[in-house]
Amino acid sequence: MLRTLLLLATLVTLPLSAAAQDRAAVERQFRGWLVQTVWPRAQAEGVSRATFDAAFDGVRLNWDLPDLVAPGTTPETPRRQTQAEFGAPGKYFNRNSVDGATAVGRQMAARHAGALAATERATGVPGRIILAIWGRESGYGRVAIPHDAFEVLGTKGFMSTRAPYFTDELIAALKIAEAGHVPPRAMKSSWAGALGQPQFMPSNFLAFAADGSGDGRADIWRSEADTIASIGSYLARHGWQAGRDWGFEVVVPPSVSCTLEGPDQGRPIATWEEMGIARVSGKAFPAAERAGEGYLLMPAGRHGPAFVVTPNFYVLKDYNMSDLYALFVGHVGDRIAYGMGDFEGDWGRVGGLYRSDVAAMQRALQAQGHDVGGADGLAGYKTRRSIGRWQEATGQTATCFPEAGMKAALAH
Template structure:
């Protein structure tokens, strides 16, 4: 056989295999669509009906909705884990990367602080949350309402309640979304969400909408998609309902002497701010802690260990973490809020270059620490405060100057 004929035959086989794959994929999608429809009718609808959802609401919500198989963290029928788990672990991102775009939130927040002064004053008076914080969350979550919110919420929530790794959580969320339509008069097709089901300008899950969304402009509805006043009031109400302490700041950037171990970090190791000060911790730039804050409890927070800025934070920092559990998110919002309100500059402390590993490496290190008896908060590949202080405690125990962060040969030694 000639090379030309062999090449032609191989091309034909490749095309045939591709066609078979496309046909099989289409058949699989059709099968999942049929299973989805059966699940809606036999499983979700009876539960919705028990919760007082009408058939008109249910049918309107899922009209023309099909499962979106491109969403992440889905477990296909007959499979045991999401396909995304089979891909390479994401590269670790140094904490400094999180703050690259803070300038846009700060400048956008400053301009809107003037434009919406009356609304923000009313919100501060009612909820006790600083306008800077509310504006920073709004800017971070949706670019002050300019970010595209691309998905139909019922497509996302329905798909994830049917196929996601956390089906039960999304089942409750899709039922809450139906309640939004039934009892709060929200149009199903107006409910635009992220790929995770978070909705509108404040990025509320449906259960959060039902608990915390409020009418900020006085028209009788809580429209978190189009109303700026409703969005801002709902963010403030969320924080207030989670225990925001009126009159307290979120935290302060500080210098931490080497005599104070970075392993003292964490919300369960709080001291009066006056006691932290007695240990030698000082605000940066020669500023004093506000007198009323000295009597309150504060917590050491070092998101990059000794490789970045350090902070003494208040209970309000952890209310920001109720909005998003990331330490860096809460720090971003608090710092952006300060810059919006007071014109503060960037962090005084510098973020050093750390990295060269991925989340799989971090998870392996966490498992190594767990075997040694340390509580790292779970081997999830994320460097949270429990992981940071566990590293510091291990370093101290082994005669290493504690840095409380995976750098150098720490990961290699702990794997």
């Protein structure tokens, strides 16, 4: 699920050709689809006609959204994908983003200490982690959330490459309006339909949104207390383990292969320690963590910082399926609460390849029998360690990260 705001993500696609489409006719088809398809489903889910009509009053198709497939046309292939979570690691941790989220986060920690403490008591999720997610998703509510949710979800439900998914989310949004959490015109979303300050998709709102203010509603658009409670609820319901950290930056000696990365290769943190992995701070791993399972994380392979993370790291990934996102949240949370500085490891000049180039490498690795997790052009842990295994099998030093020259080498 992608909840990132327009300021943090851009998907560049070929525009729909106005000459090839009679947009007025398509708009009429859209109105017919709302009445004939959406309304019966919404009515069956308990949505009143008054709520339905209010939600779509004045709503038209938004032709500027990405991934649209107008009736009678075929999907157009994106030229390139530059979403921040999947680009160059060093760029994701740029100075302004990290320092800004930290500085404002400390202000918010003081301003909302009561709500944060109440949510931590109720869920076991540390306030610093909630703050870091809030900061990353909407700048602590300071970043404008520009779109009408019913315009976005209606457009995408009617004519996008994932129309059934967005239609389901549109029904969920109507149920939110019916329950009175927020008036339809105040229901603002990102270009992907993610709602409010925590950037929940509507179905996630229905499952996890919480009333932190005690007024009987979960208003994640206008209530900081509800936003804090909702983020804590989401993480707790996804398995956050109270009393455990998210992870630790470490030094990985050459004797430990980067191919050992991944949540399916966990072992007690004490075992990683026995293998020679140590915290960059020089401190021992906390006694309470040593018996717990930990996982090697090397998001830039040998070209960047390395970490031993806990199961809580993967709970953060449930919020946004990106290693860099989860790492940013953990790191900024630590900076807010503990005054920690930058990572000791340097990211190096890696990443930034086109997804098509990474996908070509993935297909070549698949042909050799490697499990890369799918040829999607994203260098996740399965792709990273598959590159390392290929490097080791061909007599190279494993670096476990895609580089431009590998595309041609893998083709032979």
